[in-house]
Amino acid sequence: MKRVVLLGPPGAGKGTQATRIAEKYNILHISTGDIFRANVKEGTPLGKKAKEYMDQGLLVPDELVCDLVEDRVSKEDCANGYLLDGFPRTVFQAEHFDAFLERTGAQLDKTVDIEVAEDILLPRMIGRRVCRQCGRPYHVLTMPPKVEGVCDVCGGEVYQRADDREETVLNRFRVYQEQTSPLIEYYQKSGRLAVIDGSKTPGEVFDDICALLGE
Numbered sequence: 402m403k404r405v406v407l408l409g410p411p412g413a414g415k416g417t418q419a420t421r422i423a424e425k426y427n428i429l430h431i432s433t434g435d436i437f438r439a440n441v442k443e444g445t446p447l448g449k450k451a452k453e454y455m456d457q458g459l460l461v462p463d464e465l466v467c468d469l470v471e472d473r474v475s476k477e478d479c480a481n482g483y484l485l486d487g488f489p490r491t492v493f494q495a496e497h498f499d500a501f502l503e504r505t506g507a508q509l510d511k512t513v514d515i516e517v518a519e520d521i522l523l524p525r526m527i528g529r530r531v532c533r534q535c536g537r538p539y540h541v542l543t544m545p546p547k548v549e550g551v552c553d554v555c556g557g558e559v560y561q562r563a564d565d566r567e568e569t570v571l572n573r574f575r576v577y578q579e580q581t582s583p584l585i586e587y588y589q590k591s592g593r594l595a596v597i598d599g600s601k602t603p604g605e606v607f608d609d610i611c612a613l614l615g616e
């Protein structure tokens with residue numbers, strides 16, 4: 402049973418690592434970004450609201466996020482644990498989630514903060530492509546899919562996210578600094594934080610995370 406939070410700026414490699422970690426530990430990968438993008442694609446009321454914020458690189462309001470995640474981790478497929486990718490994103494979300502954990506008698510094992518300098522992040526984001534179906538990230542230069550435009554794993558369409566244009570990415574970095582980076586101190590204070598150097602290769606970062614999470 403493992404409950405893990407992945408923290409880190411846009412492009413740090415949360416999605417890249419999450420797919421691998423979820424597979425190794427047989428826990429569910431929950432990406433709030435992927436959930437919102439699926440809702441946008443389906444044109445649900447939640448998707449319509451979320452899109453207004455996402456397209457500008459802003460955070461979706463807390464009240465649309467907290468219950469969604471708490472309901473999701475309460476489902477049976479999370480009985481063996483889960484990995485939260487992109488949640489919490491504000492101190493309000495972290496406190497709300499801690500109150501939920503306490504109510505349900507559960508605890509987080511670790512919050513893994515993947516640290517990467519901004520000048521490395523920008524080219525990662527601009528070159529990123531993502532599978533529309535399963536969310537797996539690729540990169541046009543460093544990690545292209547075997548067949549252009551087609552996901553290696555599920556055969557879905559590989560596309561560029563609407564919020565990966567340079568201007569929007571810079572906005573997302575700003576939002577991260579202002580609203581999400583305070584979580585580093587929040588989790589440090591309660592002794593649940595581990596910092597990982599995300600500038601290494603994806604394989605090295607994965608090994609470092611596994612060393613931290615144990616068997």
Ligand code: AP5
Binds near residue numbers: 564
């Ligand atoms: P979300 O989808 O969570 O985006 P993000 O946090 O900005 O992070 P990214 O997905 O962009 O980056 P990543 O760390 O997953 O990097 P990746 O592995 O893809 O959120 C999108 C939006 O949804 C938000 O802006 C907000 O509007 C909304 N939202 C979501 N959650 C919310 C919440 N809780 N509250 C409010 N709003 C919320 O890697 C990036 C690229 O780098 C890829 O091309 C990859 O191939 C490459 N790469 C990865 N690792 C390496 C490496 N080690 N070396 C070289 N290249 C690498």
Ligand code: MG
Binds near residue numbers: 415416417432434
């Ligand atoms: Mg991601």
